[in-house]
Amino acid sequence: MSDRVRPSLNSLDNIAQPAGFSFSAACAGIKASGRPDLALVEACPGTTAAAVFTRNRVVAAPLEVGRAAVKASRGRIRALIVNSGNANCATGKAGIQACQQVCRELAGVLKLRPNEIFPSSTGIIGVPLPVNKILARLPDLAAARQGTKQGIADFAGAIMTTDTRPKLAGATVRVGKSAVNILGIAKGAGMIHPQLATMLVYLFTDVLASPAELKRVLSEACEQTFNCISIDGDTSTNDTVLLLASGRSGVRLKPSSVNKGFSEALLQVCQSLAEQIVSDGEGVKHVIRLSVEQAKSREEARQVAQTVAHSLLVKTAWAGADPNWGRILAAVGRSGIALDPAKVDIKIGDQVVCRGGVGCRFDQHRAHEALSQPGCEIIVSLGRGTRSILFLTTDLTSEYVSINADYST
Numbered sequence: 001m002s003d004r005v006r007p008s009l010n011s012l013d014n015i016a017q018p019a020g021f022s023f024s025a026a027c028a029g030i031k032a033s034g035r036p037d038l039a040l041v042e043a044c045p046g047t048t049a050a051a052v053f054t055r056n057r058v059v060a061a062p063l064e065v066g067r068a069a070v071k072a073s074r075g076r077i078r079a080l081i082v083n084s085g086n087a088n089c090a091t092g093k094a095g096i097q098a099c100q101q102v103c104r105e106l107a108g109v110l111k112l113r114p115n116e117i118f119p120s121s122t123g124i125i126g127v128p129l130p131v132n133k134i135l136a137r138l139p140d141l142a143a144a145r146q147g148t149k150q151g152i153a154d155f156a157g158a159i160m161t162t163d164t165r166p167k168l169a170g171a172t173v174r175v176g177k178s179a180v181n182i183l184g185i186a187k188g189a190g191m192i193h194p195q196l197a198t199m200l201v202y203l204f205t206d207v208l209a210s211p212a213e214l215k216r217v218l219s220e221a222c223e224q225t226f227n228c229i230s231i232d233g234d235t236s237t238n239d240t241v242l243l244l245a246s247g248r249s250g251v252r253l254k255p256s257s258v259n260k261g262f263s264e265a266l267l268q269v270c271q272s273l274a275e276q277i278v279s280d281g282e283g284v285k286h287v288i289r290l291s292v293e294q295a296k297s298r299e300e301a302r303q304v305a306q307t308v309a310h311s312l313l314v315k316t317a318w319a320g321a322d323p324n325w326g327r328i329l330a331a332v333g334r335s336g337i338a339l340d341p342a343k344v345d346i347k348i349g350d351q352v353v354c355r356g357g358v359g360c361r362f363d364q365h366r367a368h369e370a371l372s373q374p375g376c377e378i379i380v381s382l383g384r385g386t387r388s389i390l391f392l393t394t395d396l397t398s399e400y401v402s403i404n405a406d407y408s409t
Contacts, residue, residue, distance in 0.1 A: 012149050012156075015170030018181040018206040020044035020246025023151035024144040025158035028133045030085035030123070036158035038134060040141045041080040041202070042110060047246045049077035049118070050214035052222055054239035060089035061099045061129075062119040063238065069103070069115045075211025077244060078116040080202065081106055082159050084187070087238050088121040088129040098131040105135050109142045120200050122161055122187065122238050152185070159187045159200055164280055169272035171265035173207075173251075175258055180207045180249045182262075184269040188277040199226065201241040201273060207262055209245045209253035217253075217263050218243045225270040228302070229278050229392045230309045278392045279374075286318050286395045287375045296385035300337055304380065305391035307335035315396035318376075323367035325353040332380060343383025349376060 022042050030037040051070055053063050070077065081102060088095045103117040121129070145151065156166035167186040172179050188199035203218070222241055243266075245253075253259055279287050290309060295301035308314055311331040317324040325346045332344060341357035349370030351362045370376050 012153055012168050015149075015168060015183060016172050016179070016181045017147070017149065017152070018183050018204050018246060019147075019248035020047065020206055021183075021204050021244070022145040022147040023155040024141050024146065025154035026137045026141045026144065028083065028130075028137045030083055030130055030133060032085075036154065037083060037085045038137055038141055039082040039084075039155045039158040040106075040145055041155065041204070041244075042142075042145055043078050043080075043204075043244050044246050044248065045078070047076070047078060047244055048209060048211045048214060049073075049075050049242065049244050050211055050218045051118075051240060051242045052218060053241075056239070058090065060087050060121055060125075060238040061091060061095035062088055062121045063240065064096060065099045065103065066118045066120065066240065066242075069118055070211075072115040073113070075214070076116060077118045077242075078112050079106060079110055080118045080120065080242065080244070082120040082122075082155075082200065083129070083134060084121075084159050084161050085123040086121060086127055086129050087123045087125045089238060090126045091128055095129060098129040101131055102134055102138075106138050106142070109138050118242060120159075120238070120240055120242075122159065122200055152183070156185045156187075159185070161187065163187050167273055167276040167280070169269045169276070171269050173258070173261045173265045175251050175261065178249060178251050180205060180251050180258075180262060180265075182207075182265055182269050184273045186273040186277060188280075199239050199241075199277060201226065201270075203241070203243040203266070203269065204246075205243070205262075205266075206246045206249040207251055207253050207258075208247035208249065213253050213259075214243050214245055217259070217266055220263065221266045221270045224267060225274040228305075228389060229274050230306065230394075274392060278394060286321070286371065286373070288318060288393050288395070289375060289377050290391045290393055291377070291379045291388060292382065292391065293379060293388040294381045294383050294385060295337075295387045295389075298387050298389055300384070301382075301387055301389040302391070304332055304335045304337055304382065305389055305393075307331050308380065309391060309393035312396060315394070318371060318395035321368050321371035323348050323353060323362075323364055323371060325359065328378070328380065329354055329357065332382075337382070337384075339382050339384060343381075345379075345381040345383070347377075347379040347381075 028038040169184040292301040346354035
């Protein structure tokens with residue numbers, strides 16, 4: 001049995017839809033703009049699920065309700081309801097009750113059990129969820145669902161907050177004469193930092209798999225993608241990645257050849273979505289592909305990458321396309337790793353700018369031009385081992401400050 005993976009794409013026209021899902025969106029009046037702010041996905045009977053969530057100790061009501069639903073249903077989720085414009089976080093028992101009420105009412109409309117409904121919210125923290133506005137639109141939302149690309153597009157648009165564009169990716173795994181399709185839809189543009197972000201990611205596939213099998217492949221994909229991105233170092237309260245598998249392809253995940261191909265395809269989709277999230281970061285002008293190499297362990301490499309990526313001095317230098325490698329070296333040195341500075345090399349674009357912890361001659365204009373591009377490669381070599389990590393991060397601009405200075409007003 002052979003597998004063939006079609007690379008991830010972010011154009012809906014080129015994405016093959018997984019069977020077994022229908023989508024819709026509506027305006028509930030949560031967003032002051034009047035834009036769509038309520039979205040629904042219904043999955044066919046037999047759909048299995050797995051999810052990962054933020055590690056922030058402050059979590060939103062829908063995370064508590066969603067986590068409980070996955071556990072109570074033993075990974076059998078039939079519908080996803082998402083509202084944007086309100087995070088339903090730090091809203092106390094009333095927030096939990098509001099979320100549960102939405103799930104109960106939607107279950108009644110769709111003739112499902114409440115624990116088969118998975119809720120998500122994104123938006124402003126600490127504002128009561130306008131539950132009555134949501135409840136009033138549930139019948140229309142359910143009636144509008146469709147298994148079409150237009151339905152997907154409507155859903156992707158309705159979950160956005162400060163995003164400037166929808167985020168979509170897809171892949172197809174060929175297994176003999178059969179095909180397994182994967183569709184990914186995400187939102188996220190700020191508070192992006194490992195252990196997920198103000199990031200909602202929904203992955204849909206028609207592979208046939210158990211919840212345990214889905215959890216394993218999802219965790220592996222998240223570790224290499226969504227947990228390797230950072231815009232501003234803030235870990236959100238609502239971060240969720242949900243994977244739903246309808247089983248409609250009839251192709252089982254269990255055979256090793258299928259598992260390998262599916263895992264590769266899922267990784268491609270998640271990587272594409274992660275890159276789209278970073279490139280759409282609030283005020284972002286430059287995306288940095290930061291590689292930390294020659295570390296003793298992947299965790300060591302991650303620790304160095306995070307320290308560099310979160311340095312305000314480094315990020316503002318990147319905003320000005322300033323090849324100030326000294327700021328990078330200083331961040332590496334304070335990362336907490338017991339490294340030898342005399343073994344550290346730094347490369348910006350195609351030039352080594354620091355060798356053995358000491359500056360070396362390089363063309364500053366070329367380095368400036370490299371950093372001026374929408375994307376730039378920076379490599380930090382530690383000279384300690386063989387492990388490495390690729391970490392996606394960004395600059396920090398005055399536009400980011402402007403966006404977040406008056407977000408709630």
